[in-house]
Structures are given as C-alpha cells and as structure tokens.
Amino acid sequence: MRPFEEEFKLLNDTLQEMGSLVAHSIQRSVLSLVEKNEDYAHQVIRDESRVDQMEVQVDEKVTSLIVREQPVARDMRLVVSAIKISTDLERMGDLAVHIAERALSLMTQPPLPEAVNFGEIANLVESMVLGSLDAFVKRDAQLARGILETDDAVDKARNGIQRQLTGLMQRDATTVCRALDYLIVARKLERIADHATNIAEDVIFLTQGVDVRHQPAVEVA
Amino acid sequence: MIPTSTETSTQAHTAVPKMRAANVNFFYGSFKALHDVSLEFAANKVTALIGPSGCGKSTFLRNLNRINETLRDTRIEGEITLDGENILDKDVTEIRRRIGMVFQRPNPFPKSIFENIIYGPRINGMLKKKTAAEVVEQSLRRAALWDEVKDKLNESAYAISGGQQQRLCIARALAVDPEVLLLDEPCSALDPIATAKIEDLLVGLKNQCTIVIVTHNMQQAARVADTTGFFLLGRLIEHDKTDVIFKNPSKKETEDYITGRFG
Numbered sequence: 065m066r067p068f069e070e071e072f073k074l075l076n077d078t079l080q081e082m083g084s085l086v087a088h089s090i091q092r093s094v095l096s097l098v099e100k101n102e103d104y105a106h107q108v109i110r111d112e113s114r115v116d117q118m119e120v121q122v123d124e125k126v127t128s129l130i131v132r133e134q135p136v137a138r139d140m141r142l143v144v145s146a147i148k149i150s151t152d153l154e155r156m157g158d159l160a161v162h163i164a165e166r167a168l169s170l171m172t173q174p175p176l177p178e179a180v181n182f183g184e185i186a187n188l189v190e191s192m193v194l195g196s197l198d199a200f201v202k203r204d205a206q207l208a209r210g211i212l213e214t215d216d217a218v219d220k221a222r223n224g225i226q227r228q229l230t231g232l233m234q235r236d237a238t239t240v241c242r243a244l245d246y247l248i249v250a251r252k253l254e255r256i257a258d259h260a261t262n263i264a265e266d267v268i269f270l271t272q273g274v275d276v277r278h279q280p281a282v283e284v285a
Numbered sequence: 286m287i288p289t290s291t292e293t294s295t296q297a298h299t300a301v302p303k304m305r306a307a308n309v310n311f312f313y314g315s316f317k318a319l320h321d322v323s324l325e326f327a328a329n330k331v332t333a334l335i336g337p338s339g340c341g342k343s344t345f346l347r348n349l350n351r352i353n354e355t356l357r358d359t360r361i362e363g364e365i366t367l368d369g370e371n372i373l374d375k376d377v378t379e380i381r382r383r384i385g386m387v388f389q390r391p392n393p394f395p396k397s398i399f400e401n402i403i404y405g406p407r408i409n410g411m412l413k414k415k416t417a418a419e420v421v422e423q424s425l426r427r428a429a430l431w432d433e434v435k436d437k438l439n440e441s442a443y444a445i446s447g448g449q450q451q452r453l454c455i456a457r458a459l460a461v462d463p464e465v466l467l468l469d470e471p472c473s474a475l476d477p478i479a480t481a482k483i484e485d486l487l488v489g490l491k492n493q494c495t496i497v498i499v500t501h502n503m504q505q506a507a508r509v510a511d512t513t514g515f516f517l518l519g520r521l522i523e524h525d526k527t528d529v530i531f532k533n534p535s536k537k538e539t540e541d542y543i544t545g546r547f548g
Contacts, residue, residue, distance in 0.1 A: 136544060272533075273532060
C-alpha cells in the first residue's frame with residue numbers, strides 16, 4: 065500500500081472507531097435510563113471527551129490530506145464525508161450524554177404512575193445508528209438507503225411517547241417535571257436518528273457520488 | 286489490464302461540436318498508437334486530455350492539425366472534422382492556420398518579438414485590412430503580454446523569460462486568428478507563476494476560440510478545462526465534464542489514474 069493510501073485507511077479506521085464508541089455510548093445511555101444503571105450513565109459521560117478528541121483528529125487528518133494529496137474522486141468523497149460524519153458522530157455523542165444526565169436525574173426520583181415504553185424508539189434508533197455505521201464500513205449504499213426510510217418510524221414512535229406523556233401531565237400535575245425529562249429523552253433519541261440519517265446520506269454520496277440530502281426518502285430509494 | 290472500451294460521453298456536450306474525431310486509428314509504421322478514438326470538442330470550451338506517458342494523448346492532439354504528417358511512415362484512419370468538414374480532405378496550410386498549436390517548450394523564431402508575431406499574418410496575406418502594428422499589438426494583448434514587451438518589440442524573442450516566450454508563442458498562434466488552439470503541455474517547462482498566467486489566459490481565450498490542452502498536471506486540467514478526456518494505451522477511456530471526471534468518474538481506470546493508484 066502506498067503511503068497516501070495508508071493515510072486514507074487511517075482516516076477510515078479512525079471514523080470506524082469513533083462510530084463504534086458513539087454507538088456504544090448511545091446503547092449505554094438508553095440502558096442507563098431503562099435499567100436505572102448509574103455505571104452506564106457515568107461511562108457515557110466519561111467517553112464523551114474521547115469522542116471529541118476523535119472529531120478533532122479526523123478534521124486534522126482531513127485538512128492534511130487535502131493540502132498534501134489534493135484528493136479527487138473517491139478520495140475526495142471520503143474526506144468530504146469524513147468531516148460530515150465525524151460532526152454527526154460528535155453530536156450523537158453529546159446527545160447520548162444528555163440522555164445519560166437525564167437518566168441520572170430520574171434515578172433519584174420516583175417512577176411515573178404509568179410506564180413509558182422506550183423500547184420501540186430505542187430499538188429503532190439503535191438499528192439506524194448501527195445500520196448507518198455498517199453501511200459506512202461496507203460502503204453499502206443500499207443499506208444506507210434503508211436507513212433513510214426508517215426515520216419516519218422514529219418520528220412516529222416519538223409522537224406516541226409525546227402523546228402519552230402529555231396526557232399524563234394533563235391528568236396529574238405532579239408528574240410534569242419527570243414527564244418533561246422523559247420527553248426530552250425522546251427528543252434526544254429522535255435527534256440521534258436524524259444524525260444517523262445524515263450519515264446514511266453521506267454514505268450514499270461517498271459510494272455513489274450522489275447527493276440525496278433534502279429529498280423525500282421514497283424518492284431516494 | 287488492456288482497456289477495451291472507447292467512450293464518448295454525450296453528456297459532456299450540449300452544443301454542436303467545433304471539431305469532431307470519429308473512429309480515429311493512427312499508426313507509426315506498423316505500431317498502432319491510437320485505437321478507434323471518437324471525441325467531440327464543443328466550441329468555445331476548453332478540453333483537457335490526460336493520461337500516463339505514452340497513452341497517445343499528444344499523438345491524438347497532433348492529428349487535430351495534421352502535424353503528424355510531418356513525420357515519416359505515419360498513417361491515419363477515420364475522420365476528423367472542423368465545422369463538419371473533414372480536415373483530412375482540406376489544404377493542410379489552411380488547416381494549420383485555423384487550428385493553431387503551442388508546444389511544450391517555448392519555440393519562438395530567432396527573430397524579434399515583432400517579427401515573431403507578424404510572420405504568420407504576413408505569409409497568409411492577412412495584412413490588407415490591418416497594419417502590422419495593429420496585428421502585433423492585438424495579438425500580444427490577447428496573450429496578456431503587451432504591457433510587458435511593448436517597449437521592446439524590436440528586441441530578440443530570446444531576450445524575454447521562458448514564461449513570456451510561451452505567451453509569445455501563444456500570441457504568434459493567435460495572430461492568424463485560429464478557430465482552435467491546441468496546446469501540448471504548454472506549462473511543463475514553466476514555473477508556477479508563469480503557469481498561473483498561462484492558465485488565466487486560457488480561461489479568457491476560450492471566448493475567442495476552442496481550446497484543447499494536453500497536460501500531465503491533473504490539477505491544471507481541473508482548474509482550466511470544461512471537459513476532460515482520459516487516454517490509456519491509445520484508447521479514449523472516458524470523456525466528460527471535468528467536474529464529473531474528478532468527482533465521480535464512471536470508469537475504474539480513470540479513477541485509478543487520477544487518484545494516483547494507476548500502475
């Protein structure tokens with residue numbers, strides 16, 4: 065492998081590592097909420113600095129490659145995608161921290177009178193995150209397109225949680241603070257799904273050179 | 286791997302082509318240097334031809350004004366048209382007036398700057414409507430050289446820098462009002478500043494003529510060309526808008542070459 069190919073591989077590997085770390089953070093943040101697991105929450109908060117460092121590393125590597133190699137074609141698409149993907153991953157890491165912090169706060173409070181099922185939205189978001197990262201690793205545009213179609217289901221699940229919690233708050237004002245925390249968590253999960261969608265769009269650009277942003281998922285597929 | 290395809294992308298052109306090569310085969314003796322090359326050059330556009338050494342891009346370029354005929358034992362098959370007329374059937378002197386050429390190394394005549402410019406118009410009988418002084422000034426202005434040499438027109442062309450000599454050669458080619466300008470690696474012997482001046486000049490000149498440039502510098506092709514053709518082993522592998530070639534080429538050979546993985 066020529067030296068510049070090793071540089072591109074290193075960039076690719078760094079992104080994969082960053083994606084893996086963020087995916088684990090998201091999983092742990094949800095588990096910290098659902099299982100009231102303090103250790104998971106603290107782990108997510110500790111890992112955030114590593115995610116931030118990796119975003120900086122990716123940006124430094126990209127600017128260096130642009131200056132030295134003047135990449136074109138697939139190499140250009142990799143460096144352009146790398147900046148975007150690392151930004152999305154860093155934001156996903158931040159959102160996982162927000163969820164973990166909410167989880168820690170809710171652990172000190174009594175449970176809501178009725179259970180809120182985060183299982184569906186959590187599973188959907190997890191599958192989107194892992195799917196988008198898998199699509200990146202495998203350079204699979206078809207897989208990426210499938211991620212785009214899942215976003216609506218996440219929105220629907222979040223809306224369901226919102227309706228349930230809104231009804232609860234209307235019936236019982238003592239639940240407002242806790243319900244709002246859960247609403248914020250649902251919103252954070254939806255935002256994580258949006259970032260996974262962005263990564264999927266970047267994978268399509270990376271593999272096929274096609275910009276599918278801001279198009280309805282049906283048209284992209 | 287020996288390439289098997291020859292592509293002409295119709296996506297690259299929306300206008301009637303100024304020049305068109307159709308199924309061109311070219312031979313140096315028994316050696317077949319070009320294989321079934323078909324390519325169109327849109328009017329008032331810059332087309333870059335890229336490819337590794339020995340791929341046939343310069344050979345192809347030299348066929349566009351028939352200068353390969355000055356070599357012994359060469360043969361061409363196929364058709365090359367200018368405004369729809371086959372140049373192979375036309376008077377070669379007239380063809381070379383209409384299709385000018387600039388070479389890799391500046392090659393001014395051993396004459397003054399003035400005489401270098403006026404030589405072509407004089408022998409082509411083009412001084413009836415304009416004076417020699419007018420032709421010289423106009424040509425040097427078109428080549429962005431007038432301000433630098435206007436006070437030394439009677440000095441030897443060898444007395445100016447390499448970059449200026451190359452612009453003088455461009456001015457000399459422009460003096461006979463060509464419709465097409467062929468440039469064979471015009472900046473390879475020049476420093477970055479002189480190169481930048483030539484590139485700026487080419488972008489401005491395309492409003493006045495159609496330009497075809499052979500270059501080893503892919504960043505140069507990306508900067509100045511509207512469309513880019515990639516040659517390999519005597520074949521045209523891909524020709525498309527420069528943006529497409531450098532962002533998302535359709536042929537693996539093209540991508541391997543422009544990303545430096547070729548060979």
